Amino acid sequence: EGLIEFYDSFKDMFEFFCKNTTIHGTIRLVCSDSNRMKTAFWTLLLLASFGMLYWQFALMFSQYWAYPVVLTMSMHSEPKMFPAITICNLDPYRFELVSEHLVQLDRMAEESIAFLYGINTSASLFHTNEKNIHVKDFSNIGNRSRSSFRLSQNFSLLRMSDHSNRSGKKHSSVGFRLCNATGGNCFYKTYSSGMDAILEWYRFHYMNIMSQLPVIINISDHEEQIEDMVYSCQYDGEPCRPSDYVHFHHPVFGSCYTFNSKGTDPFWTATKPGIPYGLSLILRAEQKDHIPLLSTVAGVKVMIHNHNQTPFLEHEGFDIRPGIATTIGIQQDEVNRLGGNYGKCTTNGNDVNVKLLYNNSYTLQACLHSCFQHIMVQKCGCGYYYYPLPPGAEYCNYNKQPAWGHCFYQLYYRLRNHHLNCFDQCPKPCRESLYKVSAGTAKWPSSKSQDWIRQALRHQNGYNSTSNRLDIAKVTIFYQQLNYQSVNESPLLSENLLLSSMGSQWSLWFGSSVLSVVEMFELLVDTLVLSLLFCYQRLRSK
Numbered sequence: 312e313g314l315i316e317f318y319d320s321f322k323d324m325f326e327f328f329c330k331n332t333t334i335h336g337t338i339r340l341v342c343s344d345s346n347r348m349k350t351a352f353w354t355l356l357l358l359a360s361f362g363m364l365y366w367q368f369a370l371m372f373s374q375y376w377a378y379p380v381v382l383t384m385s386m387h388s389e390p391k392m393f394p395a396i397t398i399c400n401l402d403p404y405r406f407e408l409v410s411e412h413l414v415q416l417d418r419m420a421e422e423s424i425a426f427l428y429g430i431n432t433s434a435s436l437f438h439t440n441e442k443n444i445h446v447k448d449f450s451n452i453g454n455r456s457r458s459s460f461r462l463s464q465n466f467s468l469l470r471m472s473d474h475s476n477r478s479g480k481k482h483s484s485v486g487f488r489l490c491n492a493t494g495g496n497c498f499y500k501t502y503s504s505g506m507d508a509i510l511e512w513y514r515f516h517y518m519n520i521m522s523q524l525p526v527i528i529n530i531s532d533h534e535e536q537i538e539d540m541v542y543s544c545q546y547d548g549e550p551c552r553p554s555d556y557v558h559f560h561h562p563v564f565g566s567c568y569t570f571n572s573k574g575t576d577p578f579w580t581a582t583k584p585g586i587p588y589g590l591s592l593i594l595r596a597e598q599k600d601h602i603p604l605l606s607t608v609a610g611v612k613v614m615i616h617n618h619n620q621t622p623f624l625e626h627e628g629f630d631i632r633p634g635i636a637t638t639i640g641i642q643q644d645e646v647n648r649l650g651g652n653y654g655k656c657t658t659n660g661n662d663v664n665v666k667l668l669y670n671n672s673y674t675l676q677a678c679l680h681s682c683f684q685h686i687m688v689q690k691c692g693c694g695y696y697y698y699p700l701p702p703g704a705e706y707c708n709y710n711k712q713p714a715w716g717h718c719f720y721q722l723y724y725r726l727r728n729h730h731l732n733c734f735d736q737c738p739k740p741c742r743e744s745l746y747k748v749s750a751g752t753a754k755w756p757s758s759k760s761q762d763w764i765r766q767a768l769r770h771q772n773g774y775n776s777t778s779n780r781l782d783i784a785k786v787t788i789f790y791q792q793l794n795y796q797s798v799n800e801s802p803l804l805s806e807n808l809l810l811s812s813m814g815s816q817w818s819l820w821f822g823s824s825v826l827s828v829v830e831m832f833e834l835l836v837d838t839l840v841l842s843l844l845f846c847y848q849r850l851r852s853k
Contacts, residue, residue: 398613401612460520
C-alpha cells in the first residue's frame with residue numbers, strides 16, 4: 312500500500328493521471344468530458360501525436376542502424392618522418408642458371424617479330440654477350456634445370472583478323488592460344504597492339520624460365536653495388552649512409568633500393584619543407600639491354616610509399632627520364648576509418664582471413680596478391696612467379712603444368728572483374744597515409760655544364776660513359792609543406808545524438824521530458840496492479 316495507489320475504478324485512476332501528468336493536452340480529456348466532441352477531438356489529436364512521434368522514432372533508428380559516417384578534415388603541422396623511397400634501374404639481368412633458356416627465348420622472339428612484321432631485329436635488339444649474374448652454390452640445380460626444362464612451341468604468336476568497324480576498315484589483333492589440360496576450352500589471349508602482345512607473350516615464357524631458379528637467392532653478394540646506380544645521395548644536406556637503404560631484385564624492374572624503409576632512424580626526420588631539405592639523388596639511367604623485351608623503358612623507376620610497406624612497382628610509381636632533372640614535391644594525407652559497424656577495415660591485418668605472403672605491414676595490394684596466389688595454388692596447382700609462394704607450393708612451369716597459363720588468365724580475368732572474393736576478404740587499412748606528388752622537369756646537365764659534371768662524377772664515383780646518349784638523371788624529392796591533411800570518419804548519428812534527437816521529438820509532440828515517460832510507465836504499473844486486485848476480489852466474492 313505504500314508503493315501502489317489504490318483507486319476505486321479505472322476511471323478514477325485515469326482522471327488522476329490526466330490532471331497531474333506533465334504531458335501536455337491530456338488534461339483536456341478530463342476537462343472536456345461534458346463535451347464529447349472536444350473529448351473525441353483531443354483524443355484523436357493525442358493519438359495522432361503518438362503516431363507521429365513513433366514514426367519519427369522509427370526513422371531515427373533506421374538511420375542509426377545504417378551506421379552512416381561523416382568526414383571531418385583537419386590540418387596538422389608538426390615534424391614528421393620522411394617517407395620510404397624505392398628506386399629501380401629498369402634493367403633486369405640474366406641469371407647464369409637460366410641464361411641459355413633466355414637466349415633461346417630471344418631467338419624465338421626474333422623469329423616471331425620477323426614472322427609478324429618482317430623485321431630483322433637480331434642486330435639491334437638482342438645482345439647475348441652481356442654480363443651474366445653468377446649465383447653460387449646452385450650448380451647442381453642449374454645443371455638439372457638445363458637438362459630438364461624445354462621452351463614450349465605451343466604458344467606461338469598469331470595474327471587474327473577481326474570484324475570491320477563502322478568505317479569499314481578491318482582490324483587485326485595479335486595473340487597466342489591457351490588450352491586446358493585436356494586440350495579443350497581454348498581461347499586466344501589477344502591484344503589490338505602487337506607490341507603489347509609480344510611483351511605479354513615474352514613475359515609468359517619468361518616466368519616459366521625463371522621458375523627454374525631456387526626460391527631463395529642472395530643476390531646482393533653477386534651484383535653491382537649501389538654506387539654503380541646511385542652516384543650521389545644526400546638528405547637534408549647530409550650524405551646518405553650505407554644503413555639508409557635495403558636492396559632487393561625485381562624480375563621486371565631490375566635492381567632496386569629502398570631508402571628509409573623502416574622509418575625509425577631520426578636521421579630521416581623532416582624538420583623543414585623545401586628542395587634543400589629533401590632527398591637528392593644522381594642516378595645512372597643507362598639500360599644495358601639485358602632482357603630487352605621484358606623492360607622496354609630506359610630510365611629509373613621511383614615509388615614513394617609508407618614505411619614497412621612492400622612497393623608494388625607494377626601498380627604505382629613513375630619513371631624518371633635520362634638526361635632530366637626531376638623535382639618531386641610531396642604532400643601527405645592521412646585517412647582514418649572507423650571500421651566495425653561503420654565500414655570494413657582492418658587495423659593490422661590480423662583479423663583478415665587471407666594469410667599474407669609478404670613480411671611487411673598490411674596493405675590492400677599485399678592482401679589481394681596473397682589472396683590471388685592462394686587461389687592460384689589451389690585451382691592451378693602452382694604459384695604465379697611474380698608473387699611470393701605459400702609453404703609447400705612451387706612456381707608454375709608449363710613443362711610440369713602445361714595448362715597453368717589457361718588457368719591463370721581466367722582467374723586473373725575474374726579477379727579484375729571482381730568475380731573472385733578477394734575484394735570481399737581484403738578490407739582497406741583503418742589508418743592509411745597517402746602521398747600526393749607534383750613534379751617538374753628540366754634538362755640536366757645543360758650543354759654548358761655537362762662536361763665538368765661528367766668529369767666530376769668520373770673522378771669521384773668512377774663514372775665512365777662511352778656512349779653519346781645521356782645516361783644519368785637527377786631527382787630531388789621533398790616535402791612541399793610539413794602540415795598534412797587528416798580525413799577522419801566519425802558517426803553521423805552517435806548514441807548521444809540519437810538520445811538528443813529522441814528527446815527533441817518528444818518535446819515537440821508532447822512538450823514533456825524523460826520524467827513524463829516515467830509517469831506513463833507508472834500508469835501502466837498501476838493499471839496492471841489494479842487489474843490483478845479486481846480479479847482477486849472477484850474470485851474471493853465467488
